[in-house]
Amino acid sequence: MTLLTFRFAPSPNGELHLGHAYSALLNRQMAARAGGRLLLRIEDIDITRCTPEFEAGIFRDLEWLGFEWEEPVRRQSEHFSEYRAVLDRLIAEELVYPAFMSRGEIRAFIAETEKRGRDWPRDPDGVPRYPPLDKALPTKERRRRIAENKPFAWRLDIEAAMARVPGALSWVEFTDETMAATHTVDATPQAWGDVIVARRDIPTSYHLAVVVDDALQGVSHVVRGQDLYAATSVQRLLQDLLGRPAPRYLHHRLILGSDGRKLSKSFKDTGLAALRQAGVSPQDVVRLIGL
Incomplete structure (x- = not known):
């Protein structure tokens, strides 16, 4: 057992x-x-x-x-080398892309968009989603910027990632600490937009590292604060993309x-x-x- x-x-x-x-x-x-x-x-x-x-x-x-x-x-x-190996797989499968926009450039782009009367979408934390400009960059231009040491982060292409997932995403959530009852929660990773999964100097992010670690350590039950409830959607997507098992969850009161x-x-x-x-x-x- x-x-x-x-x-x-x-x-x-x-x-x-x-x-x-x-x-x-x-x-x-x-x-x-x-x-x-x-x-x-x-x-x-x-x-x-x-x-x-x-x-x-x-x-x-x-x-x-x-x-x-x-x-x-x-x-x-x-364990950065382990995370790097997983990141390399996501890069090879074209599920991530290098994102070069600075915070100032993001703010300016969104301000200009909203000036024209279009509300910019926010993620569940209230942070503006990343603009889609870098996703359209030609491969040659991406390589040129990387070779010139332009700062960037690796972002998950949420549309490409969702297209790889067969069927709906969900997770099992316990209703209380007795583990006597559960319910199924529909995951909505698209609400986050193209999240960061790694940085240039650090080959991982919280989302990527926690998915890799929970699988390697055989974690069956993740018990953590309600403030991470929405983030579980992103991790469920990564678990499916990487073929990792999904733990059961309890997001406790704060x-x-x-x-x-x-x-x-x-x-x-x-x-x-x-x-x-x-x-x-x-x-x-x-x-x-x-x-």
């Missing part, structure tokens, strides 16, 4: 807060209830913001909470600050290290987050 596998996957670009504690301990609780495995993954592809100091802080906080995980810990920054907003790593008063130094116990944290 295959064991169910859960994972907690923080990014070491700041200190953990109460929201992270809820996600980590909920994963622990569900894995224990199912008699499954619990993994820790360090998602540190952002090499400019992620630091060894923040990673060390993650380990201190999780050990203090009593969160235990299997070894070895997978660090994404140690822990909010006193102002009603989602917690951020910039909120020092809810940081686990600050709470620990103030004399708060792990049991107090469990009560604070409502577990």
Whole structure:
């Protein structure tokens, strides 16, 4: 019998807060209830913001909470060659293209379009979708710009990608942490437009890396915050394109600050290290987050 596998996957670009504690301990609780495995993954592809100091802080906080995980810990920054191989496949299959427009150029293009009375579409996060200009560039022009070291990112050609998927995309979502009931969610990756799947200097993105990692690590259940619910559509598309299995999902409630907003790593008063130094116990944290 295959064991169910859960994972907690923080990014070491700041200190953990109460929201992270809820996600980590909920994963622990569900894995224990199912008699499954619990993994820790360090998602540190952002090499400019992620630091060894923040990673060390993650380990201190999780050990203090009593969160235990299997070894070895997978660090994404140690597996760029694996992501590059997957990216090369997407390039060879003409499912991605180099996108050269700067943020300023994107804003100017959209402003000009909207000046003519056409509303520009936004993605589920409210960010304007990427304009289609680079998708129409001839191969020779793309190569010339790359040879001249023009900055670019690899974007998924959403139309080409959707054309490769046989039938409708969906995923299985648990209705609560007891895993007693599920429902099927229709995936809508086209709502995001042509998302970034890699950058010139980093051969992956969050979407691509998480799909590769979950498959390689045999993750069967992804338990994470409601703020990533819409992003699951993009990951389901990549899973189908790459022939990776689709985990089951639970997008849990978010822990909010006193102002009603989602917690951020910039909120020092809810940081686990600050709470620990103030004399708060792990049991107090469990009560604070409502577990």
